[in-house]
Amino acid sequence: MALKLTDLKTEAHNDWCPGCGDFGILNAVQMALAEMNVDPSNTVMVSGIGCSGKIPHFVKTYGVHTLHGRSLPFATGIKLSNPNLEVICAGGDGDGMGIGAGHFVNSARRNVDMAYIIHDNGVYGLTKGQASPTLPLGTKTKSLPLPNINQGINPIFLALAAGFTFVARGYAYDVRHLKDLIKRAVLHKGFALVDVLQPCPTYNDVATKEYWAGEGNLGPDGKPKPRTYKMEESGYDPVVHTGGDAEVADKIHQAVQKSFELGDHTPIGVFYQNEHIPTYEERLNQRMPTYRSNPPAKQEIATADGTPIANVSKLLEEMRV
Amino acid sequence: MIGGAQGTGVDTSAIVFARAAAFSGLNVFGNREYYSNIKGEHSYFRVRVSKDTIRSHVDTVDMLATFDDETLVRHAPEVRKDGAIIYDPDLESNKLENIATIEPPVRSSLTQELTKNGLGFTLKDIVELARRRGVHIYPLPYLTLLKKVGEKFGETSLSNLNRMVNVMAVAASFALLEYDQDYVNDAVRKQFKSKPKAAEMNVAAVAAGYDFVREKYNGSYGVKLEPPSSKEPRLLLRGNATMGVAKELAGCRLQTYYPITPASDESEYLEAHENIDLYGPAAAENPQLAEAATIANRASITVVQTEDEIAAITMAIGGGLAGTRSATSTSGPGFSLMAEGLGWAGMNEVPVVVTLYQRAGPSTGLPTRHEQGDLRFALHAGHGEFPRIILASGDHEETFYDTIRAFNYAEKYQTPVIHIIDKAMANSDATMPMFDLNRVKIDRGETLKGPLGAPNGGEFERFKLTPSGVSPRPPVGTKGVLYWNTGDEHDALGHISEDPTLRTMMMEKRMSKLDLADKEIPLSEKVNFFGPKNADITLLSWGSTKGAILDAMDWLSQDGIKVNFLQIRLIHPFPTEHVKDLLSQSKKIIDVEMNYSGQLGGIVQERTLIPMDQHIVKYNGRPISSEELYEAVKQIAKGNAPKRLVLTHGA
Structure with a gap:
C-alpha cells in the first residue's frame, strides 16, 4: 500500500517559530519518504540538539533525538548494527560543524550508507541567536552585540575535503527541489550530505527568505533575481561515472570551484556524487563475510534457555596450559 | 624478573x-x-x-x-x-x-x-x-x-x-x-x-x-624448580584477552573504542577475532542449539575505531538502541569524555557496557601505570541523576564471569553498566582454572523480538510506566512499531514533555530500576567474603588488590593474626544492608585501596555510617605487592601504624 504524506505526520506539538525554514525541510523529508514508499518502522531519523534536533518528533518513523553534535556517531552505531535500516540524520550547522565537526569529518572517512541533512541557518537559534559556524566574518545578525569575529565555514568545500561521496545543497523554501535532493541522498550508496540554506526568521535578519528571493538583487529586467540557481539547469554533471582517479580529481575540482560561488549567485543541487568508493558496510563485509547476511542486531546470541551460542573454544585453547 | x-x-x-x-x-x-x-x-x-x-x-x-x-x-x-x-x-x-x-x-x-x-x-x-x-x-x-x-x-x-x-x-x-x-x-x-x-x-x-x-x-644455584606431581588443565590468562573472549561469549556484537592505554589491547584482540564461531560442542546433543544452527552458521563482532571517546560511547549507544549488545572500552581520560553520552543512555534506558580500565590520573597522569582512582568518578559521571550499575572485578576469573553479567544487567535493567578493572589486571598473566561455561547464561530481559503488531497505529509505548520500572523494549528498527527517543524528558512514546507530574513519574520509573537490581542480583555477585567470620582485622577492598590481599592473608594467619577480607564487587547499587551486617561485627576495619583518598572507604561510610579504622593506600603508580601489604597489616596489628599508611614500593 502506498504511503501517504499524512502517514508520516505525528501528533507531537510543533513549536518551531512561524515561518521557520525547518518547516520546509520537514515537508521535503516527508514528501521524499512518501515518494520512496519507505517502511516507517524500517526508517530512523536521528538528530542532534537545537531547533533542528526536534525534527524526528514530527516524522512518523523511528526517531532518535540525541546529544548536541553527536547525531552522526549515534546514527553510525544504529546503521552498523542493522544495515538494512534506512538512516537519515539531521542537525544544525552549529551541531554539525561546530561542536560536532570531528564527527562530520570522520563520518565522511567511514562512508556509512546514510544521509545527513544540515539545517544551515548561520545562527544558534534555540539559545537565542549566537553566531554559528557558517555565518560569514563581519556579519551582524540582529541578536549579535557585535559583528561576527570568526570566518564562516564553507560546508560544501569541507565535505569534499573530508570525503563525503555525495555533496548537495538545497534551499528550505524550494521544497520540491529539496525533496528530490533528499531522495537522491537517501538512495545514494554511501554517506550523503544535503546542506540546506534555511532562513531563521527570528534571529538571522541577513540571509532571510526575501534575501534569497532576490531582494535588492535586480536582474536586467529590473525584477528581483533570486540569489540561488540550480546547477543542473546549466548542464552541470556532478556524477563520477567510471571511478578512475583522473575523473574523480576532475569532478572534485569542479565541485570545489562551484562551492566558492556564493552570495548573489549561489548554486543549489548536487555538487558531487561518487558511488565507486566502498561503503563502510562493504568494507566490513570484506573482512567478515557474514556481516551483511547476519548483522550485529540480527544475530542470535543465545538459545531459549540462555545458553550462549558463540563457540569460544578455539580462543580458550590458545590460552590453555 | x-x-x-x-x-x-x-x-x-x-x-x-x-x-x-x-x-x-x-x-x-x-x-x-x-x-x-x-x-x-x-x-x-x-x-x-x-x-x-x-x-x-x-x-x-x-x-x-x-x-x-x-x-x-x-x-x-x-x-x-x-x-x-x-x-x-x-x-x-x-x-x-x-x-x-x-x-x-x-x-x-x-x-x-x-x-x-x-x-x-x-x-x-x-x-x-x-x-x-x-x-x-x-x-x-x-x-x-x-x-x-x-x-x-x-x-x-x-x-x-x-x-x-x-x-x-x-x-x-x-x-x-x-x-x-x-x-x-x-x-x-x-x-x-x-x-x-x-x-x-x-x-x-x-x-x-x-x-x-x-x-x-651446573647445580651451583642450589634451587630446583620442580613441576607438581599432577597437572590440571588450566588457562594462562591476560586481562585484556580474557575480557575479549568473555565479550564474544556474552554476545557483544559491537565494540567501539578510541586508542588508549591500557584499554585498546582488548579491542585489538576483538578485531583480530572478529569472525566468531557458533555453537559449542554441545550442539549435537542439544536440540535448541541445533535449531539455532539453522538461523546462521557464523557470527561477527563489528569493532569500530572512532574519532574520539564521545563517538565511541554514542556509537555504542546507537548499537544498543538497535538491539545489539554493545560496549566500549576505555581508560580514565576517555571515560571523562563519555560522561554526557552515559547520561543519554540512562535517560533513554539503553543497554550499553563501558569497560573502564583504570590507570593513574589525574589528567594524563602516569598513562601506563596502575591506580584505582576512578571509583567515585564512575559512580557520579554525568549530570543529573540516572541509574547505572557498576561492577568491579578482582581477578581474571571474575572478569570473565562479570563481563557476561555486565551485558545481562545492561539489558535486564535497560541502563548503562560500567565494568571497572585496571592496568594491573589488564597487563598481568595468571594461571586460572578452566572456565565453567555451563555457568554462563544470557538474559536479555524484556528485549522484544519483531515483527510486532501495531496496537496503537504503530506507535509503541517504549517508556510505559510499569510496576517494575522496566518497560518492554523492541529495538529501534523492529518492524510493525515505532517510537522515539530523546535526551529531553519524555512521555511513554518518547516525545518531549515538560509536564511536572510526568517528570516525577519518569524519574521514579528510571531510578526504581536500581531497587529492582538490588533486589534481584544475588549476594554472591555483590561481595566476596574470605577468612574467618570472627577476626581481629577486617580488610575492605575492591578490584585487583584482591590477589595481594589473599596472598598476604595466608602469611598473616601463619603469624597468628586473624584477618578476614570483604571484597566489594557490586559498587552500585551498593549492597548496603549486607555490608553493614558484616562490618558491624568487625573489630578493626582496614580500607585497602590503590588511591589517595580511600574512595571505597568513603562510599562504605556514606552508605553504612560505619567509619574506617585504618587506611592502607598506595598511589605511586605501581600495584600493591603481597609483601608490602603483609608488612603493613602486621604493623597495624602491632598497634604502631599511623591511621593512614601509604605504601611506596615499586620501580
Whole structure:
C-alpha cells in the first residue's frame, strides 16, 4: 500500500517559530519518504540538539533525538548494527560543524550508507541567536552585540575535503527541489550530505527568505533575481561515472570551484556524487563475510534457555596450559 | 624478573617464561611495568611460579635475568641474598653515567652506595656490589653463544641474532633452576608458531643457553624448580584477552573504542577475532542449539575505531538502541569524555557496557601505570541523576564471569553498566582454572523480538510506566512499531514533555530500576567474603588488590593474626544492608585501596555510617605487592601504624 504524506505526520506539538525554514525541510523529508514508499518502522531519523534536533518528533518513523553534535556517531552505531535500516540524520550547522565537526569529518572517512541533512541557518537559534559556524566574518545578525569575529565555514568545500561521496545543497523554501535532493541522498550508496540554506526568521535578519528571493538583487529586467540557481539547469554533471582517479580529481575540482560561488549567485543541487568508493558496510563485509547476511542486531546470541551460542573454544585453547 | 629496553622483546620473554612454567603444571602470576614510550625506555616483567596458588607479585627478586645495562642498574638492589643475577659480561665496562634513561635520584643513590663500598661506577662494580651482598652472579656471553647458533642457521645479521637474547636469558634462568628444557622448547614453539624458522632458531638458542649453564654453573644455584606431581588443565590468562573472549561469549556484537592505554589491547584482540564461531560442542546433543544452527552458521563482532571517546560511547549507544549488545572500552581520560553520552543512555534506558580500565590520573597522569582512582568518578559521571550499575572485578576469573553479567544487567535493567578493572589486571598473566561455561547464561530481559503488531497505529509505548520500572523494549528498527527517543524528558512514546507530574513519574520509573537490581542480583555477585567470620582485622577492598590481599592473608594467619577480607564487587547499587551486617561485627576495619583518598572507604561510610579504622593506600603508580601489604597489616596489628599508611614500593 502506498504511503501517504499524512502517514508520516505525528501528533507531537510543533513549536518551531512561524515561518521557520525547518518547516520546509520537514515537508521535503516527508514528501521524499512518501515518494520512496519507505517502511516507517524500517526508517530512523536521528538528530542532534537545537531547533533542528526536534525534527524526528514530527516524522512518523523511528526517531532518535540525541546529544548536541553527536547525531552522526549515534546514527553510525544504529546503521552498523542493522544495515538494512534506512538512516537519515539531521542537525544544525552549529551541531554539525561546530561542536560536532570531528564527527562530520570522520563520518565522511567511514562512508556509512546514510544521509545527513544540515539545517544551515548561520545562527544558534534555540539559545537565542549566537553566531554559528557558517555565518560569514563581519556579519551582524540582529541578536549579535557585535559583528561576527570568526570566518564562516564553507560546508560544501569541507565535505569534499573530508570525503563525503555525495555533496548537495538545497534551499528550505524550494521544497520540491529539496525533496528530490533528499531522495537522491537517501538512495545514494554511501554517506550523503544535503546542506540546506534555511532562513531563521527570528534571529538571522541577513540571509532571510526575501534575501534569497532576490531582494535588492535586480536582474536586467529590473525584477528581483533570486540569489540561488540550480546547477543542473546549466548542464552541470556532478556524477563520477567510471571511478578512475583522473575523473574523480576532475569532478572534485569542479565541485570545489562551484562551492566558492556564493552570495548573489549561489548554486543549489548536487555538487558531487561518487558511488565507486566502498561503503563502510562493504568494507566490513570484506573482512567478515557474514556481516551483511547476519548483522550485529540480527544475530542470535543465545538459545531459549540462555545458553550462549558463540563457540569460544578455539580462543580458550590458545590460552590453555 | 626480566627487563630490558622497550621494543627488545621483554614481553615475549615474559610470556615464554610464564608458559614454560605453566606447561609443567606450575601456577604462574606475572605482571608487566612499562613507560609511556615506544622504544628505549626501561620495561620489566615479574613472574612468580609456585606449586601452590599465587595471585600477586612480591617485591623481593629471586632471580634477575638481564641483557642490557639499565635493568641491571635498576633492579640488582632488589635481588635478595642468595638470589641470582644473569648478565652480559660484554657490558661490564659500561659506565653508570652513560645510561641516559636512569633518573637522577636513582643514579645518585646508587653512586653513594658504590662510593661507600669503595667501588667504581661501571656495571662491573654494580655486579660486585651485589656479589658482596651474597647474590649469585652468572655472566652469560650472549653474543658469543648466539653467533654459534647463527652459524648453524646461516644467520649472520647481528640485529637478528640480538633478537634472541631475551629467549636465551629465559633459557639460562630455567637452566640454573634445573628445569626440564622440553617445557621451554614448547613455550618457544608456541610463541613463534607462525614463524617456523624463527621458532627453531630460538629453540637452538634455548639449547645454547642450557648447555652453557650446565657446563659452567651446573647445580651451583642450589634451587630446583620442580613441576607438581599432577597437572590440571588450566588457562594462562591476560586481562585484556580474557575480557575479549568473555565479550564474544556474552554476545557483544559491537565494540567501539578510541586508542588508549591500557584499554585498546582488548579491542585489538576483538578485531583480530572478529569472525566468531557458533555453537559449542554441545550442539549435537542439544536440540535448541541445533535449531539455532539453522538461523546462521557464523557470527561477527563489528569493532569500530572512532574519532574520539564521545563517538565511541554514542556509537555504542546507537548499537544498543538497535538491539545489539554493545560496549566500549576505555581508560580514565576517555571515560571523562563519555560522561554526557552515559547520561543519554540512562535517560533513554539503553543497554550499553563501558569497560573502564583504570590507570593513574589525574589528567594524563602516569598513562601506563596502575591506580584505582576512578571509583567515585564512575559512580557520579554525568549530570543529573540516572541509574547505572557498576561492577568491579578482582581477578581474571571474575572478569570473565562479570563481563557476561555486565551485558545481562545492561539489558535486564535497560541502563548503562560500567565494568571497572585496571592496568594491573589488564597487563598481568595468571594461571586460572578452566572456565565453567555451563555457568554462563544470557538474559536479555524484556528485549522484544519483531515483527510486532501495531496496537496503537504503530506507535509503541517504549517508556510505559510499569510496576517494575522496566518497560518492554523492541529495538529501534523492529518492524510493525515505532517510537522515539530523546535526551529531553519524555512521555511513554518518547516525545518531549515538560509536564511536572510526568517528570516525577519518569524519574521514579528510571531510578526504581536500581531497587529492582538490588533486589534481584544475588549476594554472591555483590561481595566476596574470605577468612574467618570472627577476626581481629577486617580488610575492605575492591578490584585487583584482591590477589595481594589473599596472598598476604595466608602469611598473616601463619603469624597468628586473624584477618578476614570483604571484597566489594557490586559498587552500585551498593549492597548496603549486607555490608553493614558484616562490618558491624568487625573489630578493626582496614580500607585497602590503590588511591589517595580511600574512595571505597568513603562510599562504605556514606552508605553504612560505619567509619574506617585504618587506611592502607598506595598511589605511586605501581600495584600493591603481597609483601608490602603483609608488612603493613602486621604493623597495624602491632598497634604502631599511623591511621593512614601509604605504601611506596615499586620501580
